[in-house]
Amino acid sequence: MKKILEVKNLTKTFQVNGGFLKKGKNLTAVDNVSFELMEGETLCLVGESGCGKSTLGRSILQIIKPTSGEVLFDGVDLCKLDEKKVRPYRKNLQMIFQDPYASLNPRMTIRELIGAPVRAFKLAASAEEFDKKIREVCSVVGISEDWLDKYPHEFSGGQRQRIVIARALILNPKFIVCDEPVSALDVSIRSQVLNLMKDLQAQFRFSYLFVSHDLSVVNYIGDRIAVMYLGEFVELADKRELFRNPLHPYTQALLSAIPVADVTYKRERNYLEGEVPSPVDPPSGCKFRTRCKYAADICRQQKPQFVMVSEEHYAACHMQHCV
Amino acid sequence: MGERVLEVSNLTTVFHTKKGTFPAVYGIDFTLDAGETLAIVGESGCGKSVTSLSVMHLLPDRIGEVAAGSSVKFKGTEISGYSNKQMSKLRGDEISMVFQDSLTSLNPTMTVMEQMVEPFMVHRGMKRREAEKSAVEMLRKVGIPNPEIRARQYPHQFSGGMRQRVIIAMALSCNPSVLICDEPTTALDVTIQAQILKMIYDLKKEMNTAVILITHDMGVVAETADRVLVMYGGQGVEQADCETLFTNPLHPYTQGLLASIPKIDDDTRLSTIEGMVPGLGNMPAGCHFCDRCPYCTERCREENPPMYQVEGREVRCFRYEEKDERRTV
Amino acid sequence: MKRSNKKNSAYFHDAVERFMHHKLAVAGMAVVIVEILLLIILPMVMELEPNAITPAINMAPDKTHLLGTDTYGRDTFSRLIYGGRTSLKIGFFSVLVQAAIGIPLGIIAGYYGKWAEVIIMRLADMFQSIPSMCLNIVLVSVLSPSAETLILVIGVMGWPAFVRLLYAKVLSIKEKEYVEAARTTGTGNLVIMLKYILPNAISPALVAFTFGIPSAILTESALSFLGLGIQIPEASWGNMLNAAQSVAIISTKPWLWIPAGMCIFITLISVNLFGDGLRDALDPKTKIG
Numbered sequence: 053m054k055k056i057l058e059v060k061n062l063t064k065t066f067q068v069n070g071g072f073l074k075k076g077k078n079l080t081a082v083d084n085v086s087f088e089l090m091e092g093e094t095l096c097l098v099g100e101s102g103c104g105k106s107t108l109g110r111s112i113l114q115i116i117k118p119t120s121g122e123v124l125f126d127g128v129d130l131c132k133l134d135e136k137k138v139r140p141y142r143k144n145l146q147m148i149f150q151d152p153y154a155s156l157n158p159r160m161t162i163r164e165l166i167g168a169p170v171r172a173f174k175l176a177a178s179a180e181e182f183d184k185k186i187r188e189v190c191s192v193v194g195i196s197e198d199w200l201d202k203y204p205h206e207f208s209g210g211q212r213q214r215i216v217i218a219r220a221l222i223l224n225p226k227f228i229v230c231d232e233p234v235s236a237l238d239v240s241i242r243s244q245v246l247n248l249m250k251d252l253q254a255q256f257r258f259s260y261l262f263v264s265h266d267l268s269v270v271n272y273i274g275d276r277i278a279v280m281y282l283g284e285f286v287e288l289a290d291k292r293e294l295f296r297n298p299l300h301p302y303t304q305a306l307l308s309a310i311p312v313a314d315v316t317y318k319r320e321r322n323y324l325e326g327e328v329p330s331p332v333d334p335p336s337g338c339k340f341r342t343r344c345k346y347a348a349d350i351c352r353q354q355k356p357q358f359v360m361v362s363e364e365h366y367a368a369c370h371m372q373h374c375v
Numbered sequence: 376m377g378e379r380v381l382e383v384s385n386l387t388t389v390f391h392t393k394k395g396t397f398p399a400v401y402g403i404d405f406t407l408d409a410g411e412t413l414a415i416v417g418e419s420g421c422g423k424s425v426t427s428l429s430v431m432h433l434l435p436d437r438i439g440e441v442a443a444g445s446s447v448k449f450k451g452t453e454i455s456g457y458s459n460k461q462m463s464k465l466r467g468d469e470i471s472m473v474f475q476d477s478l479t480s481l482n483p484t485m486t487v488m489e490q491m492v493e494p495f496m497v498h499r500g501m502k503r504r505e506a507e508k509s510a511v512e513m514l515r516k517v518g519i520p521n522p523e524i525r526a527r528q529y530p531h532q533f534s535g536g537m538r539q540r541v542i543i544a545m546a547l548s549c550n551p552s553v554l555i556c557d558e559p560t561t562a563l564d565v566t567i568q569a570q571i572l573k574m575i576y577d578l579k580k581e582m583n584t585a586v587i588l589i590t591h592d593m594g595v596v597a598e599t600a601d602r603v604l605v606m607y608g609g610q611g612v613e614q615a616d617c618e619t620l621f622t623n624p625l626h627p628y629t630q631g632l633l634a635s636i637p638k639i640d641d642d643t644r645l646s647t648i649e650g651m652v653p654g655l656g657n658m659p660a661g662c663h664f665c666d667r668c669p670y671c672t673e674r675c676r677e678e679n680p681p682m683y684q685v686e687g688r689e690v691r692c693f694r695y696e697e698k699d700e701r702r703t704v
Numbered sequence: 705m706k707r708s709n710k711k712n713s714a715y716f717h718d719a720v721e722r723f724m725h726h727k728l729a730v731a732g733m734a735v736v737i738v739e740i741l742l743l744i745i746l747p748m749v750m751e752l753e754p755n756a757i758t759p760a761i762n763m764a765p766d767k768t769h770l771l772g773t774d775t776y777g778r779d780t781f782s783r784l785i786y787g788g789r790t791s792l793k794i795g796f797f798s799v800l801v802q803a804a805i806g807i808p809l810g811i812i813a814g815y816y817g818k819w820a821e822v823i824i825m826r827l828a829d830m831f832q833s834i835p836s837m838c839l840n841i842v843l844v845s846v847l848s849p850s851a852e853t854l855i856l857v858i859g860v861m862g863w864p865a866f867v868r869l870l871y872a873k874v875l876s877i878k879e880k881e882y883v884e885a886a887r888t889t890g891t892g893n894l895v896i897m898l899k900y901i902l903p904n905a906i907s908p909a910l911v912a913f914t915f916g917i918p919s920a921i922l923t924e925s926a927l928s929f930l931g932l933g934i935q936i937p938e939a940s941w942g943n944m945l946n947a948a949q950s951v952a953i954i955s956t957k958p959w960l961w962i963p964a965g966m967c968i969f970i971t972l973i974s975v976n977l978f979g980d981g982l983r984d985a986l987d988p989k990t991k992i993g
Contacts (some may be wrong), residue, residue, distance in 0.1 A: 100564035113888055142890035155881035158988060159903040171891035203988040208651055219889065238418035239591065240648040243635035247645055265564065268594075272637035272645065295640065309569035311594030313636045315621040323573065326564040327534050 056259050057089040057112070057227055062121035064104075064111045068332060079332045081107040082118070083283035084357075089227070092253065096270040096291075098306070099280035100328060105263045107141040108280070109229040112261065113139050113145050125227070141175060146220035150232035152212035156204040163200040166190070166218045173223065185222060192255075193218040193248065210241035214248070221252065231260045234269060239356050246273055271295060276364075279303045282331055282339040285358055289365040299367040301344050338370065346371040377409030380450055380552045380585050381470075386440040388422075388429045390655065393678070397655045399425045399439070401609045407553065412579065412586040414600035414617070416593065420652055423589045427555045431472055432462045450552065470497040473539075474541070475558035480542050481530040487514075487541055487638040488526040494548045509548070515579035517544040518574055524696035538642055540574070547578060553580070555587045560595065572599055591635055598622055605629050608663030615688035625690040627668045662692070670694060723984040732875065733924060735974035738846075743788045752782035755937040765959050770949020772959035791921045792971070794854050794940070796985035799916035800861025806866025807909055811897050813867065814874025825871065828864035836861045837926070844932045853935060856935050858920050869912055873905040880904075886897075907983040914979025918972035941968050 062085045065078040081104040091097050097105040111118040114130050123130045124146070126168060128171060130138055146169075149155035158163055167176075167186050178183035180303070189198050193214050204212060213233060220228055234242045250273060253260060264270050270277055271291055279287040287300040298304045308322040329335055335342050341351040350370045358368040386584035388400040391427045400422040407413050415423045428434050429441050432608040447455040454465065466472075474480050482490060495501045501509065507526075514522035519539040530538055539559060546554055556575065560568040576599060581585050588599060596603055596617065603620045605613040605628065613626040624630045650667040659665050665675040674693060683699040724730060746752065758777035771780040813824040840857055847853045873910045877883065878901065886896050927933035927944020931950075934940040939962045948954050948961035 100566060110884075115884055115887055139890050139892075142888060145888070147885065147888040149881045149882055149885060155885045157882040157886070157900050157904070159986075160899070168886060170889060172886075172889055172891040172895070188424075205988065210651065216885070219885070232435075238652065239632055240635050241592070241651070241917075242647040243647040244635070244649070248638065249648060266637075267565075268637040268639045271639055272642050289643075305566055307639075309565040310639060311565075311572075311592060311598045312636070312639055313566070313593035313597050313633065314620070315597050315618045317639075321569070321573075323569060325521060327536055327567065328564075 053090040053092070055088055056091045056093075058122075058124040059088070059112060060086050060122040060124070061109060061141050062086070062108070063119050063168055064107055065115060065119045077332050080283050081331065082111055084121070085283075085285055086121075086289065087278065087285070089259050091226070091259060092257040093276070094253065094262055094274045096262045096264060096274035097280055098264055098267060098270050098276045098277060100265060100306075102282075102328060102331060103280040104283040104331075107283075109147070109231055109261055109263050112259055113142075113147055113229055115147075117166050119120065121340070132164050138334055143169075143223045144226040146225040146228045147221070148213075148216055148220050148228060148230040148233045150234055152209050152326075153204075153236075156212060161201050161203060162195075162207075162215055165204070165215060166195075166200075166222060169219065169223045175223070179217065187357065189218045189222045192252070199314060208241075209237050210231070210245060213237060213245050217245075217248065217252070221256070225258055227261070230260055232264055233262075235264065235266060242269075249273065259320065268312075279306065282328065282334050284339060284368065285366070286340065286369070287365075287367045288358075289367075293362075293365050297365075299361055299365065299372055300369050301346055301371075302340050305343075338368075344371075377411075377583065377585075378442045378450070379406060380409050380449040382446075383408040383426075383430060384446045384448075386426065386429055386445045386447065386455075387433065388425050388439055388441050388445075389442055391437065392655070394558075394656055397658075398442075399609055399655060400429065403604075403606075403611050405604050405611070405614065407585045407587060409552065409585050410579070412576075412588055412599055412601045414588045414590060414596040415606060416596050416603060417606035418588055418591055418652055418702045420608040420655070423606050424557055425609075426606070427465055427472070427557055427587060427589055431466060431555065432457065432459070432696065433472075457673045458652055461602075464498075467494050467546075467551075468549045469551055470553040470555065471549070471551045472555045472557065473542050473546045473559050475561050478530070478535075478538065481532055481538060486527055486529055487533070491526065491541070491545055491548065493546060498549045505511065510544075513544040513548050514541065516578065517541070517547075518570070519544070536563055539563060539567075539571055543571070543575065543578075547582065547584070550582055551583050551584060553587065555589070558591070559588070561590070561592070568595075575599075593621075593633065605632070609655075610691060611682065611689070612664065612691045613689065614682075615690075619688060623693060625685065625688070626664075626692050627670055628664050628692075631667075633670075714871075718988065719985045721927065722952075723981050724985055726981040728977045729984075732974040732977030735970060736978055739788070739971065739974075740775075740792070742771075743785060743792065746785050750862055752785055753779060754782040754786040762957060764957075771963050772957070774960055780944075780963065783907065783939040783944060784941075785969065787934075787941045787944050787964065788789075788967060790851055790934055790938065791924065791941040792917075793923050794851055794858070794934075795917040795921040795971075796861065796918040798855045798858035800864065801855060801915055802916060803866050803909065803913055804864040805860070806863035807870055807902075807906075808919050809863070810867040810870025811874055811901055813894070814871045815878055815901060817896055824867060828867045831861065834866045840923070840927060841930065841932055844927060849932050849935055850926070854924055858923050862920070862931050865912060866909060868941065869908050870905055872910060875903055877901050903986070907986060911976075911979045911985050912985070914975045917975050918968065919970055921971070 061078065062082055065084040066079045066081055068079045085108060087095065097108060099105050105118060110116040112123050118131050123129065125141060130141060138355060163186060166189060167182055170176050170182060170185055176185060187197065195218055196212055234245050237245060262273055274291050276289065277291045277294045279286050279300065283301050287294065287303045294303065298307055305322050305324040308319060309324065324343055329342055336352055337354055338351040339354050341347040356368040356370045358366055361367050361372065386400060387398060387505050389396050390399045403426055405413065415426060417423045430447050434440065439456060443623040445455055446453060488507060488510060492503065492506035495506035495509050511522045511526055514526060518542055519525050519537060533541065548572050560571050563571065570593065590596060600617045602616050605626065607628045613629045620629065634646040635648060637645060653659060653663065661664055661677045661679050662675040665671045668675065674696045680691050680693045682691050683695045684701050686697045686699045724873045745942050756778060761775055761777040763769055763773045769779050769781065771784065773779055797969050810834065813821045840861060843857045845851055859927055883896060886900050921941060924933050924940060925945050928940060929945035933942055944964035950993050953960055
């Protein structure tokens, strides 16, 4: 398999409470994250709100400029390029957003919305060609042609998400960041969209970085799963391995906290105490130690390394032997 | 189960919109016993929230209206005809409600204490000092650390999970018989959701409160409910105890819904329910689910099935007409 | 780009349809149109001599002088028509100047932030902190009063209002996901500003525009009051209103000020209604019916 994207030591720090001539505090939203993504693969990022999973997705696409680190796409470090030079790469890097209500410009028709990337890259020489491209993508995504002259508000959430997907696909990208694409949708609509996304990937072989807080969705769509906590990767593994053999105490807690729609599913509940600490002032050493029942002195003093524990299974925890 | 606290029958709510008057809830029936948790599940627009707002007399003025012939009995007393004044005596005292959005349910300009003491002073006639003591006690019960100090703070100083705890503390402060939770954990993270659901469960047991849990999350239902009412298109389509519903769903909608949820230990292809939820104004004439139902017949399109009693549960589908236990009646 | 034309005309067609369903707005527009037509046509078909001084002074309305005459014996009706031309011209074009400066600057300040924001917004602060009337007076007297000068001065002094409106709106719009989506699809900054931000930010500016017109008309009349507006003998509604400075005129010669006052009032109301309708019409979310 071909490697399509490589992220090395990516870090994004925001300044908060700063102002004119006033130095604010640093909020590290993404902290030294590295991973690789293969062609046709889906890597899922899971974590609770504020863990930096959306920021990571946006930093990779350079919508938010990362503070340091590298994003290698086609052998080129996107972080080193300014916005003008990144633009040609955007043909291959697309994004699907969480809120299908907010991600479509209400003043544009569906035709113009789906065709916006074509216009941006001037890929249609004539009106006929523009129309042909739109018709092609619509048939792939399941959009009927009489939608095209309407406006976004005339459609339901699931239909809008189809439009967003069509817009992301029209340029035949190699890599798509999906930021919670189904969490705003109803259950019966969600499965339609998830199936569509899976089918499209099988057909076109692009890679997804799929950001979600819902582990059951992630299990359905993903190949590998990365668990994030306060901006860091705490665990990364193949999904079967991760669900069967979670190594990090946070992953275990997450897994045990998801409500499962199955009355026969029995398990020991592992309640996580307390809440996520403020990312402005994270705990020393291991960031998870304040909520971890295995925490020991070493967790306070030393930051655990993100290391390969078994084959293609990475975790960052000092106490793996007890977990 | 305990004493019957709530009995809703033939509850119909209409909405007056610019385009005309449409029913949002069509003749809902359910009962609730002390100490029981009833989950009302359904997708957005199915009328689950409207149902609870109708019971509470909290429908938006001049837009929503409970139709004549609806009956809501609280501990045997008909309350659907209650005036606003009578209702506000009941609300917060005997029946209270918790909403999804904890930020807008609390007044940002008042400290938590000022808001907490209100139900004690209004419904219990307590003096300020006494009320403050009870408020702190209540906050401790819902698991807020250092309640004496935290109570003097403003809502924005609390995290989302903590705010939801405060709201639940307020709702439970007068030891209500019925607690209605409208998507209480939807805005929260899973680990916090697990904490809150456990807390509601523990308090319910301790205080023998009956809980109506309104949610779209079948996972939450499976883990907390005793009985489940599934709603679709403003109607109850199936009602059963939790275990039966999940192991043997009868209504095609319930079956489709359960099959379209991604599983945590299985990634085989999800089945879907094709089509969309019909809007308020264009409900099908027959069964509300007929356009999306794989078993739809000519009759389903023309005639709306009644609720059939099958093996101690209720289901609104012609496929179970034969088995209806009330048939002879 | 045939398709694009078709799309634009569809949008325009929808907007017209939505506008037509807004009855008050249509009425407002009708009044404005009738008013403009009257101001254009009447001088062609009637013999109007706004500046002719006749011995018939201070006459009450009668057949020859529909609205009477003023203290110099000039026909009030003629002056009302010619004054209306001047006032509407000043009102419309000075707000146009304000918007033409303010809207682009507001979008740039909001969209780019940083230095663009600091420079533009502080400049706007400066302009707004100077009592505009004083500066108006100075500028008009330096540049010598005429309709064009007034348009320029009122226009240049009034732009910060538009900057502020647009700036605030753009700040919220640029955080919307659809703007982010446009950036991920590789859309350039100019297109984003024109197609994504401007259409979604323009409605408060349209309303401000319609409010600005009567306000500019009144500014002109205030300057007239100080002798710096439209110079006598040329008429404007403003300087006609100012003729009614004494209690005697207000109580005994109502024909001298009521028509001009009514005209300003009617213009204000109908332009505002028109603006309201326009705002709703340009929003595809507005339901017809």
